[in-house]
Amino acid sequence: MEQNSYVRTIRRGSGQQRPVAPDIFSEEYDDIWPSSRPASSVIRYRTDVQTETEHPHGDEQWSEVQHMRSTGRNAVPARRTASHPPIATSSHRQVDTNNVVSPAHRSRPVYATHEPRRMHWTVYAGFAMITMMIGWMVVSSVAHWWQGVEDDWRYGRPRTFQTDQVVGHHDSATSPSHFIAMNLNRHIQVIEFQGGDAANAKVYVGPVLVGADQDLAPVTLTFKDVNADGKPDMIVNVQESHIIFLNDAGQFRAPHPGENIQYTP
Secondary structure, eight states, rough: OOOOOOOEEEOOTSSOOEOOOGGTTHHHHHHHSSSSSOOOOOOOOOOOOOOHHHHHHEEEEHHHHHHHHHHHHTTTOOOOHHSSSOOOOOTTTOOOOOGGOOGGSSSSOOOOOOOOOOHHHHHHHHHHHHHHHHHHHHHHHHHHHHHHHHHHHHHHTTTTEEEEEOOSOOSSSSOOOOEEEEETTTTTEEEGGGOOOGGEEEEEEEOOOOOHHHHHHOEEEEEEESSSSSSSEOOOOOOOEHHHHHHETTTTEOTTTTTOOOOOO
């Protein structure tokens, strides 16, 4: 019975007292009520909260009625809240701090690790070849640059070579002929000052060079008898090429087809 139950006693003029109860006690619980009750005009209310500090709780008043129910003909089981202590709500729940695990000691999740895959040996071989090619390109570039620096120091720009040689063209050991070989904008030219006299200058035109940086190719001259006639011939050297001019009739000329020439660099 969750609603507030009450029992009211009315005093009548005849002196008899008859209890007046709600309908819930009118028929089913007639045997548990005594025939007479002490005179009282006080209305008692059962509540779960003590409104005055000097009065008992409503549960204490209701315990008598509950005892009478349990012993009567139509006994009603006792309320669960009367036989068991109230269940603590979440706001009054006590926490056991001894079993609380701090965040620092919580176990971290373990992730599955995979072993790294090993690359095939051909991959390493490819990396080695690429590294070698890059290294070769770098070394070649540095060597080419350094060769150009040395040629600048030795031959200048345009590339120029000079030498003195006695070749029998109005010259002698005391007055040798002076030769100047130049690479002028890829054009090979040789100037001969016979006997060291500019009035007797001769110009010999060589081939035209084709290719990258050929305008910086140095030109040198050597003299050697290549046709066995006893006179020194002129050899123009440009990198790996050798152009032969035969000494004939006081000057140099290009060889004719079929002439016997024996030259070993």
